[in-house]
Amino acid sequence: IDGVAGSYRxxxxxxxxxxxxxxxxxxxxxxxxxxxxxxxxxxGQFDADNDGLDDYEDDxxxxxxILDIFEL
Numbered sequence: 001i002d003g004v005a006g007s008y009r010x011x012x013x014x015x016x017x018x019x020x021x022x023x024x025x026x027x028x029x030x031x032x033x034x035x036x037x038x039x040x041x042x043x044g045q046f047d048a049d050n051d052g053l054d055d056y057e058d059d060x061x062x063x064x065x066i067l068d069i070f071e072l
Contacts, residue, residue: 010055012046 010019013027023031026046046055049063059067 010061 010025011017011022012019012025013022015022015027019025023033025032026035046061047053047058048055048061049058051058051063055061059069061068062071
């Protein structure tokens with residue numbers, strides 16, 4: 001294993017760049033820093049399990065009961 005935690009391995013837009021280093025995770029043309037800081041919830045980041053927490057602040061992104069740090 002390369003030591004990278006599961007939640008940092010995601011590539012939501014399937015562009016070959018992990019979300020950790022991708023400047024536009026969802027490939028919508030808006031940079032992630034803008035989506036996070038623009039004060040508009042409609043341009044927010046991913047919430048894969050629809051629990052109200054964006055994936056970057058959710059310890060279990062897919063809500064399967066296994067913390068992301070233990071998933072590959």
